[in-house]
Amino acid sequence: MNIKEFFDLSAGKWFSHRTSHHLAFQQFEDGKSDIVVEILATDRPEVIKLCQRYEISPSSAACSAKVTWNEIMEGNQKKDSGSSVLVSIPDVDNPNEGKFLQEIGSTKETSIIGRYKIGSDGALTLTTEYENVSAEERLWFASPNLRMRVRVLKRSDGFSTASFTSEIRMGGIPSTKKVSETANSAAS
Template sequence: MQSFADAKEFFQYSAGQWQSRRVTHHLPFRRAESGGSNIQVETLEKDDPRIIEICQMHDMDASLSVGGSYVTWAGTMQWDKDDENHEGSTVFALIPDADNPRQGKLLRERGYAEIVPVAGEYHLDHEDGLVLTTEYETMTIYERFWFANPDLRLRTSTVKRFGGFNTTTFCMEERIQTSPVTATAAAETNPLYAISGW
């Protein structure tokens, strides 16, 4: 299991291209829907103009950010209609708490559920899974991300709205291309040893 000092390390490790397969359970209808997507994650340093812009959008001091990511996605779902489109992109910035680098705020210029600027609360749990809670006007989304191995990331999410739980999703995300930053991090985290033990 991978270990991370903070959320910045977690997202640096997530950089690269991923193929996602998911199952979404629509609880009110007692139905399940499958789908898939291709996801690209690019690491952004704290001085990247996109990070600074996101912080300004949220009236946050950009010097408090440790960086973030640029994420693009394109996917399909089983019940899609002809005019439905599951493509998009977002930039997010991490603002860790001053007294605990393992938790803080995640700022985005658009949410996944609503196309408006949104700020979520994150923390790394005792198993180094990243837990993210995002409040929207009409719903709350709870997500947990973790690595089963360096090239397999798992994700669960639950959407709560109108006073009750609406959907739950399980995603299996397989890395199909590694970024240079991720490759370096993986080598440092999992060094290769000779059979002799050196």
């Protein structure tokens, strides 16, 4: 699987359930979200703007997506919602690795640049460092309609959070036959 196939397979509406463990406080937290992943053409204005922010040619982008979410955490009746634009820029000599650009536009606009790697098992690993936080996230498909994520956030003050998320596609898999075949081979 390559980064474009991973993005294509991720397209659609998902129900997400996340459990987070705040290691310093030994506390757990549950959250539920509705997530929509929309594939964007790499010539869309928001993709071009994000690439230009990092002085990267938009023509070098392999794929991009917009992720929109509505989330509620256990014990908190207030919903959190937002969106994010994601752009992958493959390394010239190894397209299974590259830069990962992200713009988060929930309450305040934040841009992040990180790295991605698609493993031989089809799992996507994202690593980012921003301000005083480093994050590593691994995403994979257990089946075409079930995606898993594990994430570890570490702050420079020693505070760490680990989370596990399962995401279930609401509706069928994307209609593209190639994407379906890719998911089936990744799940085998």
